[in-house]
Amino acid sequence: MDTRINKYSKQLIIINSIFILFWLTISIFPFIWTLWGSFKVKADFFSRAEWTYALSGFNTLIETGATTTVKAYIESWIEGEFWRASMNTMIVTVSVVSISLFLGTLGAYALSRSTYKYTFYILIAALIFRAMPHITLVSGYLFPFFQLNIWGILPTTIIVLVAINQPFTLWLLYSFFKTVPKELDESALIDGCSYFQAFRYIIMPVMWPGVVTAGLFSMMLAYNDFTVTALLLNQENYTMVPKINAYLGTVEYGGNYMWAVSSVVSATAPLFMIIWFFQRQLISGLTAGAVKG
């Protein structure tokens, strides 16, 4: 019976395949095009006269002597100091992920195990906090940070990103800990463990699937952030995303477009690789809140 229901007619399969191909073209092609174009010179990637130049590398051949060039990469990483930006991104991402997981697991565990009513209000507050546009928070930070003289440095940004990230991490880990049977840590408590010991020896060994998912989302937030990093860091401490924006606009870099194009590729490639490995966790995290209800 089941097989007959799920048997598709020939037309349906064809229409379906065409649609999927069409959709994949829309979603993937822009990235492939950018990757390809990053190895050309500007006159090819933005060629008004003839778009096939971008494929054949007509001007690239004239300017550099070969049809592909890594000039933009070398220049942006060395002259454009993209190496510094990517190092800053590394520092920020690693710190944000580890700190927010540390804080988040503790808090979410407590929320999932307490039976008092205030847990509900804390979760609602977290939901409200999560909805706040980041830019409105930044407008609240700047003045006090200037007064305290902590503007522009990485640690401030890290703490801010950790805090902004907490509501989502709390909710995600809260729903994860709800699925860990209570009896596990309760039996440890009866055997004389304290709550911290129960957390350390009973919960920690089984919490890694949830932690990986939460960590993935923290990573994406820290890695991708523009609003906070662009306004809270000074030029030398820029992470990758604000740096790319700086290549485009400022006089200093002369609107060097190919630097931006190659930096976009440099910044996106590691992210895609990580997501490729953790795709399953990403999807389970996104659907955690939605499908249950």
Next chain:
Amino acid sequence: MPHKTFFWFIFPTGLAMILFIGLPIVSSFFQSLHIETQQVLMEVENCDPFGCQTNVRVDVEATDKLREENPLGRFNGFGTYLDRNHLAFDEIGEAWNISSSMGEFKDIVLNLPFYKALLFTLTFCFAVTPPVIFLGFIVALSINTLSKIIKGLIVFGTILPMIVTPLIGSLVLFWMIDSQGIIGASIQILFDDPNLSLKASSNLTWITLIIYGIWHNTPFAFVVFYAALQTVPQDPIEAAYIDGATRFQRVRYIVIPHLYPVATFIMLICLMDNFRVFEPIIGFSAEGVAQSLSWMIYQDLRNENKMLFGSAGATSMLTIIGIAILLTPVLIRTWKEFRTER
């Protein structure tokens, strides 16, 4: 769990949230009640052989001193909220008096910065959300029919637009749509109009931004729908099949009703997320014709030497009010869920 243990577990994360999410909102509100100190003017008498003149000059020293004493500026109450760049009640009243028709009144009001930004933000929100839900559902439905082997790869390809940050995503599209990029140049050839450019007209720019929004948000709708499709019960579908329902009818009368709650969830999240639209405007260099509320705040803050804290604070507060309106249904939903869980 005893109160004391609970407190120590929740303390670090609670402190972080209160300090860096709760307090900034309060701080933003206080800033919005103040306005930047104005420059102190002084009269200087310049005498030269041809006579004496009095000039008005900025007293830099006095201004600096005043600014140092009171860095937030002077108290202004709700003045900033009512000025021309925000709610602009005076200007609206005036427009009402001088305009002869409704259309003229609308034109004047929608040219005020705040209403202009509000109009774009809302248009973006409500133009992006329905196509996202529709497209996300269709993509989920069609990927669901594929065999397991290629599914993983295709799902990965589908979610890429969502993974990259809006700034990078919009840049990648912008470089193609640009009049010298592949799509932009092709369109020019297609319509045989060398001046045709998506940047040139404000309508086309809005449409481009909306298309970008759909491109960026559809993967999220897809993922949620896709997961929800796995939970559709098989029995009613089988029963409908036996009763002679076509594939379309089965989707229409069984699958779609099952997914209604999920669709509302996606809609609310989508509206809320798009209400803060800001990075695409920078990525597409569309500042000239499309401003959003978040972009207005960014604009007030990005100049390091002359940040308009008051103005940014006021816009922030108004944005938060907008978010609160959109958030209410989500809160009610969560509230109900919690009640039934207990």
